Amino acid sequence: xxxxxxxxxxxxxxxxxxxxxxxxxxxxxxxxxxxxxxxxxxxxxxxxxxxxxxxxxxxxxxxxxxxxxxxxxxxxxxxxxxxxxxxxxxxxxxxxxxxxxxxx
Numbered sequence: 001x002x003x004x005x006x007x008x009x010x011x012x013x014x015x016x017x018x019x020x021x022x023x024x025x026x027x028x029x030x031x032x033x034x035x036x037x038x039x040x041x042x043x044x045x046x047x048x049x050x051x052x053x054x055x056x057x058x059x060x061x062x063x064x065x066x067x068x069x070x071x072x073x074x075x076x077x078x079x080x081x082x083x084x085x086x087x088x089x090x091x092x093x094x095x096x097x098x099x100x101x102x103x104x
Contacts, residue, residue, distance in 0.1 A: 007027050007028040007031055008027060008060065008081075008084065008085065008088070009027050009028070009031040009034075009060055009081060010028065010030065010031055012028060012030075027060065031060075034062070035056055035060070035062055037054035037056070037062060040054060040062065043064045043073065045066035045068065045069060045071055045073075046071075046073075047066065047069045047071050048066065048068050048069050050066060050067075050068050052064040052065055052066045052067070052071075052073065053065050053066075053067050057082070058082065058085045060081065060085060061078050061081050061082055061085070062075075062078075063075075063078060
């Protein structure tokens, strides 16, 4: 990793000493603070009108899920972030599988 890197959530540069190591990916401290479900307003499911539960997926994305109907609702850019995370995981998985195949 270089001296500065991009946060996978917000894509802003950060210094390594300014990152959170609580997550699978290194993210800036601002994004770590934004992953706190208690800081967000409770949302109501547009399908059945019941309160939704906040979930953190991939250790990086805060989503709303209705525990009654199972609907999942994303805020702006969260689908793009999920796609970016899946892409990184796929690239790392492919790299690791290539190294394992070379060792066999």
